[in-house]
Amino acid sequence: MNNRNNRWLGVLIIVVVALVQPQIAQGQSGEYRNLSFAEFSRLLEAKDFLLLNVHVPYQGEIPGTDLFLPYHAVERLKDRLPAAKDNKIVVYCLTGPMGYVAADSLVKLGYTQVYHFAGGMREWVRSDRQLIYRSD
Numbered sequence: 230m231n232n233r234n235n236r237w238l239g240v241l242i243i244v245v246v247a248l249v250q251p252q253i254a255q256g257q258s259g260e261y262r263n264l265s266f267a268e269f270s271r272l273l274e275a276k277d278f279l280l281l282n283v284h285v286p287y288q289g290e291i292p293g294t295d296l297f298l299p300y301h302a303v304e305r306l307k308d309r310l311p312a313a314k315d316n317k318i319v320v321y322c323l324t325g326p327m328g329y330v331a332a333d334s335l336v337k338l339g340y341t342q343v344y345h346f347a348g349g350m351r352e353w354v355r356s357d358r359q360l361i362y363r364s365d
Contacts, residue, residue: 261335261344279317281320292361294361304334304337315342318340
């Protein structure tokens with residue numbers, strides 16, 4: 230094989246490995262798993278986790294949300310989170326970036342089952358689902 234074919238083979242291997250591996254994100258403090266819309270929807274059907282909205286300012290929430298904490302205050306407000314570090318927590322925001330920060334903070338606090346719905350509320354609405362709004 231010549232160098233050009235070797236390069237294409239290398240690129241193909243990287244693409245295949247990326248598609249086969251689970252969506253694990255490496256944050257500054259550890260690992261959490263990114264969820265696609267389909268994965269998130271399946272999890273919601275048999276909800277056994279804390280669903281955490283971290284978007285600021287508040288712009289609604291996905292039905293079933295258990296808790297709202299501003300993404301930048303997760304560590305400061307840790308007393309509102311489950312005491313057991315092995316509780317499953319799914320975090321989301323409007324589009325993703327605030328959720329990444331919050332997921333990283335949760336891992337830093339020692340939580341071992343952290344998931345991030347990367348599409349957030351925007352993907353939820355794009356999929357013909359409704360947000361709800363709290364009245365306080």
